[in-house]
Amino acid sequence: MLSLFSLTVFYSLVSFALFLTALMLGVKSDKSREKVSPFECGFDPFKKSRVPFSLRFFLVTIIFLVFDVEIALLFPLGLMKMSSDLLFVGLSGLVLILILMLGLVHEWNQGALTWIY
Secondary structure: OOOHHHHHHHHHHHHHHHHHHHHHHOOOOOOOHHHHOOOOOOOOOOOOOOOOOOHHHHHHHHHHHHHHHHHHHHHHHHHHHHHOOHHHHHHHHHHHHHHHHHHHHHHHHHOOOOOOO
8 A cells, every 4th residue: 555655756746747748838939029919809909008997897796796605605595494494594595685685775875886977
């Protein structure tokens, strides 16, 4: 039976060999200006790259992530109803949905969901 140390050494050597193989195969030879510039879907990549970006997109992303995590917390409640008290599962689901609704109302009142001022 192999010891833990020998397995660790073996996996380390395999990982290092894969790393070296990827490093050797991934070498780029042509480094012209066109090759190293990003492709921008038809836009001229040699213009000013720092254009103002609306922070509202980031806000909507964060709001989506928060509500998505809250929805993911509701999924196990369907499995809990078979093994746990039905009243506890129902109240837990109600509390989570209430938090979701209050968060939605708060974001709506703050104006985070309106795109036009």
